[in-house]
Amino acid sequence: MDTKQLLEWSDKHLMTTAKRNPIALVRGEGVRVWDSDGVEYLDFTGGIAVTALGHSHPRVVGTMREQAATLLHVSNLFHIPQQVHLAKLLCERSFADRVFFSNSGAEANETAIKLARKWAKEHGASDRGDIITMRGGFHGRTLATVTATAQEKYHHGFEPLPGGFKYVPFNDLRAVERAIDSRTAAVLVEPIQGEGGVNVPDDDYLPGLRKLCDEAGILLALDEIQTGMGRTGKLWAYEHTGVAPDIMTLAKALANGVPIGATLATEDVASVFTPGTHGSTFGGNSFATAVGLTVLTTLLEERLPERAAAAGRHLLDRLAAVQKKHSAVATAVRGRGLLAAMDLATPVGNVVSGCRERGLLVLTAGDNALRLAPPLIVDNATIDRAVEIVDRVLQDCRP
């Protein structure tokens, strides 16, 4: 189909919630994708940190074919073997004892919020329900999760917002300490803020939050929707910190692009959900969890978190060299594993377009940062090619 016509129909018939790149992607393989005119790109967006195994991974494709031809969906009125196996593997590889499956990151966080509130009510006073979240964080677009997202730009026009959320600055333990009171149920935080700008907190931040939560008898919920599944160089970002949460949410890379969400919790916390308290028609269906199981198994067998740690060091080194070279337009580089950002003193939109025109797809984050989140299978030579493109684009930029 004619690309121009397709983009016109897109403009005309889709609700304009996203600022889209003016290309239509039709095929992918590994780190590469092709548009409808046959142009090839390096995909350093990873579908916004989703396609950890890259595009069209043979094991993922194999599972999808097989499961689609066997059984797609039956509902949670029945036991679903793939769901059980995925939950078991997630629990064996994390702090958690139990899992609830849903269909997206926002739903995984909705579940975490409901779980934390119910736990707090059963373990304290009936008015305990407040969730403390961090400024600059991102937790989703449903009404509760957009309210948990402490960024007013996402709230405008959607009021009245649900109550029960308190915001504090990120990476500020004193502020959390001051905010905790008798109504607090939990602290919900990303180990590294992804959408907010790839903000990496101090090493003592998560341990400090853990301590504050323990002292107050409240829950620590980690949103690992972007940082989980090996992206930061460990399977879960909390593994860098020496402490574990009570609740963790996953989505994005868990099934490499097949919609899925998961809320993991300890036995004590999970026990407040009883039959009928929460649910999802599609959540954890045979297809999504079969793919999730293949993705997690492959990720572990191929030691992709370790690979992401090494490749991430290479990426950050190379980006730091480019930033130094163009320090008038690129002011800082940060990240962990294969989640990296570069602050720009030139409009990030121009850099995104410049990269795309030279064959590299990239993301933005925060106010004016470039964000890179390539598949975890990316090799150093491909990283070098991508960073060379960023280098050339910055060369042409004015501060």
Ligand SMILES: Cc1ncc(COP(=O)(O)O)c(C=O)c1O
């Ligand atoms: C940390 C984090 N939490 C939650 C979400 C929301 O996930 P979804 O878009 O699947 O609802 C995102 C999406 O970017 C995210 O990065």
